[in-house]
Amino acid sequence: METTATEELEVALLLEAIYQLTSYDFREYNRPSITRRVHNRLALEHLPNISRLTEKVIYDEKIRKELLNDFSINVTEMFRDPSFFRALREDILPRFKKLDDIRIWHAGCATGEEVFSVAILLTELGLIDKATLYATDMNEDVLERAQAARFPIQKMQNYTKNYMLAGGSQAFSEYYYTDSHFAYIKPELLESISFAQHNLVTDQSFNEFHLIICRNVLIYFSPPLQNKVYKLFHDSLSRGGFLCLGAKESLRFSDIMPKFEETITNEKIYQKIYD
Amino acid sequence: MRFLVIYDSLKMLYFINLERKVGNNVNFKIRSKITSGYIALILCLIIGVIVVGFQVSTLQTERNKLMTNTAKVQTLLSTLENHTLNMNRSQRGYIVTGKDSYLDPYREAKANWEDNWNELNVLMEGRPDQQESLDSVKTHITRWIETAGEPSINLKRNNDEAGIKKFYREEVGRSEIQSTMATLGKIRSDEISHLASEAKKLDNVNNKIVFTLGLFLFIAAIVAIFFSSFISKSITNTITGTTAAIRHIAQEKGTFTSRIPITTKDEVRDLAVATNDLLDDLENREWVRSNATQVVKNYQGIDAIKQLTSIFLSQVARITRASYGSLYVRNDKEGKIFEQQTSFANSYTKIGRETIALGEGLAGQAALERRVIHLTDTTGYQMISTSLGDMPPKEVIILPITFEEKTIAILELATVNAFEKLDRIFLKEVVSSLGLTINSVLTRMEVVQLLNESRAMSEELQAQTEELQTQSEELQTQSEELQAQTEELTNINEQLEERTREAEEKTAELEITKSDLERNAEELIQSSKYKSEFLANMSHELRTPLNSILILSEMLAENAKAENQEEDEEFARVINSSGKDLLNLINDILDLSKIEAGKLEMIYEEVNINELPLYLKQSFTHFSNDKDVVFNVVKEDDVADVIHTDHKRFQQILKNLLSNAFKFTEHGSVNVHLYNPSLTKEQQRISEQWLAISVTDTGIGIPKEKHELIFESFQQADGATVRKYGGTGLGLSICKEFAQLLGGTITLDSTEGEGSTFTLYIPSLQTGLPNNVEMPAESIFEVPSVEETPDATQTDMPAIVEENFFKNKRVLIVDDDERNIFALEKTLQQHGMIVDSVRNGRECLNFIEKDRHVDVILMDIMMPELDGYDTMQILREDMNIELPIIALTAKAMKSDREKCIAAGATDYISKPLNLEQLFSVLRVWLTTEVM
Structure with missing residues (x-):
């Protein structure tokens, strides 16, 4: 699809409007992919051009929400970036063995793949009974899908490979059962997980956590918004608690950096300084 | 003329004024000299012009008078003549006519002639000869009047004709008239000669004027020459004198002692005075310059401030004849305090203050404002001592010595005399160069001091440098580390770019996949429609026999007590036949669904055509016997003995065709004809060898418009047909599908009520149907086929799907334990999988070597000969097996x-294996990877 100069301008204006209205900053985000999503929405709403969509986005909250849904790219997989999960397994989670209960917050859990991955790690480390995993996302549709704990069976091949690379100590097939279309996460794993709707931009902290995982969520946020969310994370962490970010994110240039130290730089794992 | 005179008089006035001015000025300047020369010249010219002008004017007046007189005289003479003649004529006229009117001219002339004569007489005054002539004229006229005129008139008046005749005879008065006329003529000619003589006189006067003019010009020339030579001489004399004096001064080469003598009182004197002033100034300057040079020369090369200032001061004092002197030099960087460096006093006592602050006293003020203070009133000032006593200084001068606009020293001098202007100039001169020298001396002293300090510091630096050296080496190391990190980052960056590119490629692939999926979705909708139609038809077909089974079996249950055996047998028979029908129907449905699912594999093998007629006879003769229908099978001789095709399906097609033929034929015949068909190009492309089998019956036939419909599932000619003849309606559909699967076709030729001919064309294919060869069916016979086979794994028929998921999937079990193999084999086969098993790794490798068409391998680890690890490694690395x-x-x-x-x-x-887990894993890995 060829984008004309006019269309580029229209997309820019649309993203600007969204930024002004919601503080979600998609302006720097990969433009062709955004444009494609916008076109999908245009087709669904039967609108002739992007400017009309912008108008709708400004006045119609429902459309705005739907477009944001289109934009929030819930690309996730189980044991995504296996080295990160290996680091969690080998370096971070064992530190919680002394604790009586472990609270973990998955902010922006999307369809839950990573939550289940952490639950598997905790199971294999024998910590699952002490742990509570809070999985939150602002998008309720996505949360619903996460709670179903069901994945197309085709994805399991890749997940199996990731699991092995992340240092899984059992057979991955022990954590799911299948029918011909789907693989289902076994209910035992879900027992420790509680799903809830939470908006990082507008909602407050709701507990004190030993570990906060928020990967590939903040890359869509503008720097000021990122700082705000980082502050929320800092407030929600216990002393010496850990914050894990996505591979393309970093605390390094944020205001909050002085209050953290890098535990494992390559995996973007930070520890809140005891103070 | 008048204008010229006015102009001349104005000029005169101007020059007279000038003359007066010149006269007042004793200093007779060059300009005045030149001016007076010109004035004298101009005066000469003016006088000349006036004299000449006057003469010319007189001449002109005289000439005018002459000309006027002459003209008047002429006129009067003529008038007089006229009067005389008029009187004569008039007198005659009267005498002749006697009319009084003729006398009028006479009377008028008689009254006027005397006036004219008097006038002439006046004009002729001074000329006695002419006046004498005039007197004679008067006498003649008067005599004529007395003698001739009056008497004759009186005679006439008295009519004295005799007197008149007498008068005429005597010619009284005639002589008078004649002499009058003659005298007047003489006067006239005399007058003309008089005019000529007068003119001659005027010419003489004119010549005189010309001469006077020439004389004046000559005098003017003489005067001009005289004045010019005098004036030029007086000017050049003074200038030459001055030039000589200047030349002399130039020859003196810088001493400027001689002066120009002042002799004249003109501008040259001013020049001389100015030149002398210049010379004075130059002499003064020379004095200042040479003294200043001397002073500077004397203190050059001195690099101690005390020595410098004392030499300077003593010399300056000597030259300016000062009695006291004191010199202060700035002693700090800020230049606020000045310290006395040296003093000079005729009395040899210490004089002056030790220090002066900036702005303190006159000296301080001079330093602050950087201006010279010259005091001439010095009452109460320090006494100047001599060996004889003390006396007050007369003048004091304070000079600030500056460098780059800052006062760096102060010089104060006092004298008992006075500081001449020259002294002051000299002082300013020397002071200006002293500033630079003092500064350089001070700087030099500072430099020396700094040098000493820096020597001490450089040793310290040496130590620090070594320390720095060490640090710099450390930095070097760090920078190399940084370098390495940068390179690493660059690498990472490149990798990232690579990944981005891959991602973009993937996106493109996804786009393609997406459009594929969309197309598939559409096809799915289409096929789902077919499916529902199919199901609707099928449920009817299933319900019919089931209904009878249910009812009959219920009745049978009720009859159990009644013990009506005959009826029971009948029921059982019907139930049996219904069951058979159901079974047939289900078999047919299964066949069709297999075909649609694409799960039906054709197994190509040799089929003996020679035996086919016999087989058909055996199979269908009882139908013909039952129905009184003749059944013939004819095989052409040139038909090949053997063709390659799927034997089972081939037989099924023929059976179906023949069953139909017998079913719909009540009497007549059913003929089977085997022959070699003539081939189209399409057919030749599929195979060289084809077999055609036509089945012709004499049954009810099929209407033309239904020829195509009967090949569709559950379609017979009409509902009644079904009730009458039974059958599932699937037979022909299956035949058509099978024929297509085998690469062949079925055609129909039928007339309603007369019978039908179905012809099967089938190719001989040794290795099966090539994948890329299109089925010719549609193009040749335009029989609409069932739409493309829908994907069985994605429909809403889970039971069949699950069945099909594992069905025909090939699994290879590698295990050394027979019991394990047996258990696994049974379970997997139950799910429709095709199971092969080998006892160890070696066998596994051999198996895979021969047959790679395996979907999944279940690999035990602990095995004799070659264990699981090694086997997998060889499979993966040596054989590149990816399954x-x-x-x-x-x-x-x-x-x-x-x-x-x-x-x-x-x-x-x-192990031990959990079967559910095993099937989960198999599902995961047997799913075709979509990603």
């Missing part, structure tokens, strides 16, 4: 799992 291998490991050991993965296992599962 999924699921390792079966003993429970526990994590290291085993890692070894499995390292060896190339796709997944692993622990």
Whole structure:
């Protein structure tokens, strides 16, 4: 699809409007992919051009929400970036063995793949009974899908490979059962997980956590918004608690950096300084 | 003329004024000299012009008078003549006519002539000869009047004709008239000669004027020459004198002692005075310059401030004849305090203050404002001592010595005399160069001091440098580390770019996949429509026999007590036949669904055509016997003995065709004809060898418009047909599908009520139908086929799907335990899988070598000969086998799992096997990867 100069301008204006209205900053985000999503929405709403969509986005909250849904790219997989999960397994989670209960917050859990991955790690480390995993996302549709704990069976091949690379100590097939279309996460794993709707931009902290995982969520946020969310994370962490970010994110240039130290730089794992 | 006179008089006035001015000025300047010369010249010219002008004017007046007189005289003479003649004529006229009117001219002339004569007489005054002539004229006229005129008139008046005649005879008065006329003529000619003589006189006067003019010009020239020579001489004399004096001064080469003598009182004197002033000034300057040079020369090369200032001061004092002197030099960087460096006093006592602050006293003020203070009133000032006593200084001068606009020293001098202007100039001169020298001396002294300090510091620096050296080496190391990190970052960056590119490619692929999916979705909708139609038809077909079975079996149950055996037998028979129908129907449905699912594999083998007629006879003769229908099978001789095709399906097609033929034929015949068909190009492309089998009956026939419809599922000619003849209606559909699967076709030729001919064309294919060859059916016979086979794994028929998921999937079990193999084989076969088993790794390799068409391998680890790890490694690395291998490991050991993965296992599962887990894993790895 060829984008004309006019269309580029229209997309820019649309993203600007969204930024002004919601503080979600998609302006720097990969433009062709955004444009494609916008076109999908245009087709669904039967609108002739992007400017009309912008108008709708400004006045119609429902459309705005739907477009944001289109934009929030819930690309996730189980044991995504296996080295990160290996680091969690080998370096971070064992530190919680002394604790009586472990609270973990998955902010922006999307369809839950990573939550289940952490639950598997905790199971294999024998910590699952002490742990509570809070999985939150602002998008309720996505949360619903996460709670179903069901994945197309085709994805399991890749997940199996990731699991092995992340240092899984059992057979991955022990954590799911299948029918011909789907693989289902076994209910035992879900027992420790509680799903809830939470908006990082507008909602407050709701507990004190030993570990906060928020990967590939903040890359869509503008720097000021990122700082705000980082502050929320800092407030929600216990002393010496850990914050894990996505591979393309970093605390390094944020205001909050002085209050953290890098535990494992390559995996973007930070520890809140005891103070 | 008048204008010229006015102009001349104005000029005169101007020059007279000038003359007066010149006269007043004793200093007779060059300009005045030149001016007076010109004035004298101009005066000469003016006088000349006036004299000449006057003469010319007189001449002109005289000439005018002359000309006027002459003219008047002429006129009067003429008038007089006229009067005389008029009187004469008039007198005659009267005498002749006697009319009084003729006398009028006479009377008028008689009254006027005397006036004219008097006038003439006046004009002729001074000329006695002419006046004498005039007197004679008067006498003649008067005599005529007395003698001739009056008497004759009186005679006439008295009519004295005799007197008149007498008068005429005597010619009284005639002589008078004649002499009058003659005298007047003489006067006239005399007058003309008089005019000529007068003119001659005027010419003489004119010549005189010309001469006077020439004389004046000559005098003017003489005067001009005289004045010019005098004036030029007086000017050049003074200038030459001055020039000589200047030349002399130039020859003196810088001493400027001689002066120009002042002799004249003109501008040259001013020049001389100015030149002398210049010379004075130059002499003064020379004095200042030479003294200043001397002073500077004397203090050059001195690099101590005390010595410098004392030499300077003593010399300056001597030259300016000062009695006291004191010199202060700035002693700090800020230049606020000035310290006395040296003093000079005729009395040899110490004089002056030790220090002066900036702005303190007159000296301080001079330093602050950087201006010279010259005091001439010095009452109460320090006494100047001599050996004889003390006396007050007369003048004091304070000079600030500056460098780059800052006062760096102060010089104060006092004298008992006075500081001449020259002295002051000199002082300013020397002071200006002293500033630079003092500064350089001070700087030099500072430099020396700094040098000493820096020597001390450089030793310290040496030590620090060594320390720095060490640090710099450390930095070097760090920078190299940074370099390395940068390179690493660059590498990472490149990798990232690479990944981005891959992602973009993937996106493009996804786009394509998406459009594929959309197309598939559409097809799915289409096929789902077919499916529902199919189901609707099928449920009817199923319900019919089921209904009878249910009812009959219910009745049979009720009859159990009644013990009506005959009826029971009948019921059982019907139930049996219904069951058979159902079975047939279900078989047909299964066949069709297999075909649609694409799961039906054709097995090509040799089929003996020679035996076919016999087989058909055996199979269908009883139908013909039952129905009184003749059944013939004819085989052409040139038909090949053997063709290659799927034997089972081939037979099924023929059976179906023949069953139909017998079913719809009540009497007549059913003929089967085997022959070699003539081939189209399309057919030749598929195979060289074809077989045609036509089945002709004499049954009810099929209407033309239904020829195509009957090949569709559940379509017979009409509903009544079904009731009458039974059958599932699937037979022909299956035949058509099978024929297509085998690469062949079925055609129909039928007339309603007369019978039908179905002809099967089938190719001989040794290796099956090539994939890329299109079925010719549609293009040749335009029989609409069932739409493309829908994907069985994605429909809303889970039971069949599940059945099909594992069905015909080939699994290879590699295990040394017979019991394990047996158990696994049974379970997997139950799910429709095709199971092969081998006892160890070696056998596994051999098996795969021969037959790679395996979907998944279940690999035990602990085996004799070649264990699971090595087997997997060889499969993966040496044979490049990519199919999924699921390792079966003993429970526990994590290291085993890692070894499995390292060896190339796709997944692993622990023994003893959990069947559900096993099937989960199989589902995962048998799913065609979409991603």
